[in-house]
Amino acid sequence: MSSGTIIGFSCIALLILLFLKVPVYGAILGSTIIYFVLQPDVTIYLIIQRMIAGIESIPLLAVPFFIAAGVFMNYTGVTKRIMDFCTVLTCKLPGGLAQVNVLLSTMMGGLSGSSLADAAMEAKMLEPEMERHGYSKPFSSAVTAFSSIITPLIPPGIAAILYGSIANLSIGKLFIAGIGPGLLLCTSMMLLCGIISKKRGYQAYGQARMDRKELGTKFRHAILPLCLPVIIIGGIRLGICTPTEAGSIAVVYSIILGVLYRELGWGELKKGLRESVLTTASVLIIVSAASAFSWILTREQIPQKLTALMTTYIGGKYAFLVIVNVFLLFVGMFIEGNAALIVLVPLLHPMAVAFGVDPIQFALIFNFNMAIGAVTPPMGTLMFTVCGITKCKMKDFIVAGLPFYALALGCLALLTFVPVFTLGIVNLVF
Template sequence: MVSMILFVLFGLFLLNVPIAFAIALTSFVFIMLADTPGTMFIQRVMAGANSFPLLAIPLFILAGSIMNHTSMANKLFGLANAIVGHIRGGLAQVNVLASVMMAGVSGSSIADAAATTKILVPQMVAKGYPKPFSVAVTAASATIGPIIPPSILFVVYGWLAGVSVGKMFIAGAIPGLIVGLYLMITVYILSKRYGYGLSDKMKFSLLNLWNSTKAASWSLFMPIVILGGILTGVFTTTEAAAVAAVYALVVGVVTRELKLEHVPSIMKETIMDTTVIMLIVAAASPFGWILALEQVPQMVLELFTSISSNVYITLFMLNIFFFILGLFMETMAVMIILVPVLMPLVTELGIDPLHFGVIIVINLLIGQLTPPLGMLMFATCSIAGVKIVDFQKAVWPFYIALFVALIVITYLPQLYMWLPDLVIK
């Protein structure tokens, strides 16, 4: 029966049926063939979407959308320029650091990539950076968005794996900075080799840094509010998302940058993005129930342990497995389907679920840069008007940087796993 389920699912994928509908149809076919009451399908769909932690998703999306309709992103770019604009590859370095800063605001790689592509890529091209290189930097650095808190993907993972979303947020902070560091090193090497950034290099100024920090203070305070409230126990992750949305709204009104005409666009973005995510969540719930009913988690455990019981080898295989899946499947769908299936293996091998969550997310985000379903690749190339072939030629050094960062994060968890237990008891 398991082979039939997979055959139907991937057959629908090949027919370009949207992911949520492909998963739902596969589940419905199984339930009908198994002579299970059709009401079970409806019950599982409703149960999948009816979760308090998942309320954080539309609220974080709303907060990010509000902030994207103000000048907060521009002010973060200005602060990033004041910090790293003097380093070789100035605007490209700013691009990476700005993604690190914006990650603490929206938690969405696509939102960060869209904002950065619209604002920074034209500036980089005007300063002599090749457009494919500029777009490649933007797309690669946008992978940082869902790693540094707040992160929509970590909210979903925490719900699936049964771990604290607050701890999951903290576990992603240092890995996000590691990814940013390797990308900045890559930018420096490429700029040195090809002479990028000679015309935009600026002198470091403490006065400029101070003024830029003051200008970006509203934006910088938002992640402090979110994480501070979670860490002190003042509110839950879901409540933190609501606070973030209210905070963004208040800032927009106080600074008089949020206009009434922005509201329809903000609501449309929030509803569309939330609908896409929640459709996948709801559709994957009965599918996950079916996999559990067919004892697929136990099969996966037996398969991996029969190959090797060594944790390092298993982590290597899982990295390859998730990267390949990230090439062909939507990130959220992969997580919702496979995290419950793989948790017995994680428990059996003694892998920390927080460590495992960080590894999964980074793997799947790298897949967003790669054909045939690389959402970051398509989004940035579409906005900037760059051909996919040219993008792929420019992005390969950043693949290397991301894979090196992934290896470090996978095999040296002691670099960052001390932080969640230190700040959240």
Template sequence: MTLLPIALLLLGIAIGIPVALAIAIAGLSFFLTSGAMPPELFIQRIVAVTQSFPLLAVPLFVMTGIVMNYAGITGRMMQFAEAMTGHWRGGLAQVNVLLSTLMGGVSGSANADAAMQSKVLVPEMTKRGYDVAFSSAVTASSSIISVIIPPGIGLILYGFMGNVSIGRLFLAGIVPGALLCIAMMLLVALLAKRHGLRPAFDAPMPWPQRLATLRAACLAMTVPFGIVFGIRFGWFTPTEAGAMAVLFAVIVGLLYRELKWSHVVPILEQTAQATAIILLVICAAQAFGFYMTWERIPETIARAMLALTENPILLLLIINLLLIIVGMFIEGTAAIILLAPILVPVIASVNIDPVHFGIIMVLNLTIAGVTPPLGTLMFTTCAITGVSIGAFVRASLPFYALLFGMLMLISYLPELSLWLPDFRMN
């Protein structure tokens, strides 16, 4: 009966039960069949996690992104991105990549970024003669950047579940995120030349106009830097940083005179909906995690992995392969919540820095989101743009090669992740 909850979890996911419910059913089966504790403890474990102060950062950063959309800040950021890169070959595709990087400091969610750009940029790219499959592939692949640029929600969840400093995780994501942006823009330039894509503008936009778009967008772009430096210098905690980001977004929206009282209800509704999905998974995973701890499953898995190899290089390769496979079938947020408590002790035992591993884990599981068979970013983008899965996958092959190459680079060069947090927080 020890493995019954795991079997039920896998069965539930396989037959299409929502992940949160599959996890809850699996956890409940343990409390009903163990005989070692009252079933009421299942409810207690679910409720207890909602009292966690760090988790308050999730709805706050979700609300920040939604408020910025209503405040017109997102549109101004897109105008700035187009002003800087629109004259390049494949200019709108470059705008797509750069906007995802800028949006990383706003929404912190790859799914939100992919959905927004699929609705806004892909139709415009299609009008300019871009192949819709290529546009969809750029949109889904570039949205991955947003999860490791602070304040990525995945980093917050990993820090909470793995007991790792969220402030250090935020700092650790800046350099890998910037490198990923540069690499993807270079790939887009290469593909644009191959496919004969034209720039959005015939000539570079004059610098006075570029500076005007920068002034309009600069307030929004200070959010991630304000969060990182505020946490670093002890002005506020990561959770309090979320509240400050919401306040800042509201003030900017009022200054731009685009945020209205009529927006309050839809902002709260969208925040509640997005937060409920995440927290339902977290609550269910807390009960399931109690079962795994009681049965000492994390320790068993750790011993099994270490029995294969204690070489950090080979162990990272094994874990990366495991995460890619898991991420193909389970949404990244749920996978982080389930696997972080298991894998953090494993990597710590071979002296792999948990902050470095957090960047690897979040990036890995998000990359898996653009791959078949069940990648959520792939389905989100294709559902909005109307492109077939087969066409999307064919157009994404160069991006897959780049993303997995960058994953290996970040995995085996920990300095890319750790240089900034070690420099600023030691």
């Protein structure tokens, strides 16, 4: 049996297992085992070696650190303080609670880096409050889910760490590059929420006039947590620490905040550590399984063959980017973002470089596509998470989310064809 046929069987098995709702790591590992069983030139024991090698990476050490920092932030009352600050900032805007939802996701992106954690937290805290103030359940759920796709873009995003470790790119540059797309999506989503709220009569939240004294009080309460992204990016840019060391600083900083706010006792510390371990394990087991599958693709020279094929039949980099965007949007509908990242980056990154696409820009385009996939049926993880908590019907969520899908695609087009949104701040800082 030829290598091409064996690869074909493995890929078909991967798709079948995913459609059967086998856990992502099980689907990837199962398709990898099929290759090793059918391929006579390699020993099956190599799977374990490749899985271990896939997570023996210094940059990946940042993943558990930033996950732990985000978890401890939720246990120390930081989320409530930042939400109060966002509420004061948006008190005069139409659809005030929807605006709070979007702004909170943006600010929490610099603390947790996890879109699922952000979506679950806001679905529990904000969505019931939105319904009590007259917002429809589908609209509240859609705002909560779509605003959470900002979280992995704002540094320190877990996706940026994984992408940088796989493609051998500067994680510091990827962190800074995420600021532009994050702010673009935040601003445009707040404008869209304002337009929809005006049409539906959703009123501003709180007083009609901003109280400067209250703003100052809420800002003082939120200033210490909001300093964390500045400390991380500043430390990396000034060469004081690596991204991994910045992650450990974030953990210590979050614990210090918990002690200062007197909300992090031994019970909360144990719960936070347990949640961090479980979340880290769920991420890294996918990373290890996907690393073994990526090794197969590299061994069979699939990236090189695809690059040669694409450069032969595609005229330029923008045609390539359009094709890749359509492909990634489709993939994101069925495969979890981190798993797709680990499998596809070794394939697509060399092709993007061959077409003259800036690697940092392509990384942001890739991660943005995966973020959109997380709210897209039939298997969008953010969509299922939010609807599971709010009890919103899936069809109602999709209908309410149509304007947000259009907005996300518009922002994706800007990132693709206007590089300043991804590279402007990076070029300014570096």
